[in-house]
Amino acid sequence: MSLSTKYQVDPKIPSVLPFEKMYSIQIGDRLFRLSGASISFDSPSYFTSFFGRKENESKVLTVDRSSAVFDKICSHLQGYCIRADNEYELMHLYADATYFSLQKLLKQLSEDFYYCNVGGLSFRFPQDLVAGEGNSPNYFTVAYQTTFQSPYFRGELKDVIRPPPQSPIVVKRSAKLFTDLLNALSTGRICVDNEHHRRQLLAECRYYRFLALEQKLIPHKIQTNPFTHCEEIVVALADVKKDRLSITCAGPAVYKRPFVDTKARVLVLQIDSEEASLLIHTELSFVNLLFTGATARRLYTLLSPLDGDLYESTVLEDGSVQEKLRMFVSLDECSFTLNGHETKKNWYMDFFAGGSEHTQSLNGDVIDVKLLRSQWTVNSKDQGRLWFNGVLADGVLDVAHFNRRRGFL
Known part of the structure; x- marks a missing residue:
């Protein structure tokens, strides 16, 4: 499930590298060519640090990371709005955005949508949907604060050469009931089939800490x-x-x-x-x-x-x-x-x-x-x-x- 978001990426490009110059980056098995404007769009970064040194201007930067993940990162650097397809791709994008020190992308990934898997189904919904008084802080704000901690900030991982694997948010609860909650939050209409259904929805509200929605559901x-x-x-x-x-x-x-x-x-x-x-x-x-x-x-x-x-x-x-x-x-x-x-x-x-x-x-x-x-x-x-x-x-x-x-x- 996906809903629109109000999040906006800052379109300004700082003058870090020459905008018209093209740079070569080998990611996994693919060669990417990006302009100085695209690389400067999200800077300072791993790329500007490398290509900003005069001796590296014409070199090919080779990085052993996924070319499929970088394909979306490349679109981000070129100014396109990107979205992860699911909660697993989100974690892949976050890991590489951390690795390449892309702060704009990291901010978008951590503040734009919530991605999760509930009851075996993937969900994506805007964070401002549950940002109102009573519905926040909630299960997802706490989970994201924990999930989106840079692995390099942890003392025991300070010497790792690349981000360790990170699991997405997986919740073993009812996907149908979670869909009902999101529908109620997005439309403002509470649809209750019967009292048993109401009790189930109230239990889910308390689990996710949607306390304002809980009050609306209470008879x-x-x-x-x-x-x-x-x-x-x-x-x-x-x-x-x-x-x-x-x-x-x-x-x-x-x-x-x-x-x-x-x-x-x-x-x-x-x-x-x-x-x-x-x-x-x-x-x-x-x-x-x-x-x-x-x-x-x-x-x-x-x-x-x-x-x-x-x-x-x-x-x-x-x-x-x-x-x-x-x-x-x-x-x-x-x-x-x-x-x-x-x-x-x-x-x-x-x-x-x-x-x-x-x-x-x-x-x-x-x-x-x-x-x-x-x-x-x-x-x-x-x-x-x-x-x-x-x-x-x-x-x-x-x-x-x-x-x-x-x-x-």
Whole structure:
């Protein structure tokens, strides 16, 4: 795969050798004739150093290198734009450009395109395609910095008479997924076939360190709330970055995705976990949220500092750690589905002492509603206490209703 590049070679020719004079260079089994203008184009070099000495002006310079590789170098010296056909030819050109001290060519080879082999396929793409904030530094910037170190700068190789063989960048990853990433980077359009494909693309983004592209691939939804006239962004709990979250007393928490967002939006936090419960305290006429396990730990890390009495971590006899996080909750504007049925506003009050006759068969001081999926905004009020304001929630009261949601394979 190949894309265009913005790289430009400096066309100026310094006055090093007489422009009109022709010089003879024997490379391998072929004799090349180049003008002083062509040799001076990329100078100082091995050639200008040799032919610049008066006693060598009419001599034939003989070098035991590949004539096929030098054929392209010759075109470069004559002012043509050259491109390596693949990652292996790139390394051959780089080795000989190093050997002949051709600085313009070395600069072009190291700053123009990225060449690599991914999953058995050759790729060539412009370096500025992945040069933006968040996508750089990346796998290829680091690989090129390592690959394009002159072998003569290494202490153990300072006395070698020619560059040692250098291998190109070969990555044992999916060629198809890499093609998808390059298409997304070049067109700005994210094409995702299904959620499995999305997870694969996200894994590839993290491997290559295309972090800005990763943010665009992360599931999210942006819309304007017609009642508050504020833009909202729905993001899953696992994908929220703490340093991009802002919680103040002025309103709901806002979130600004790294590298891709220019402004912050009201965060609607989506939680997809069996570790979330809505607890209805029937005697106290009170409701709160309870998170356990990894969900509790993730929320505590994301929202800290929190009141110490809200988070509890206990080491059990078997050595495992039990984590719990309790949060204040408001369901005034929440669209709630319970046991597969949409509820009325303030439905939970029917469970309070002396509530609806339909709920009297449910015994206990605390009724545990398991939240399968839910969305929340986070507000700071009551002297800095955090409240979860329900937006959308789906919960069940018992195993039978949970099983009803299973479906068959």
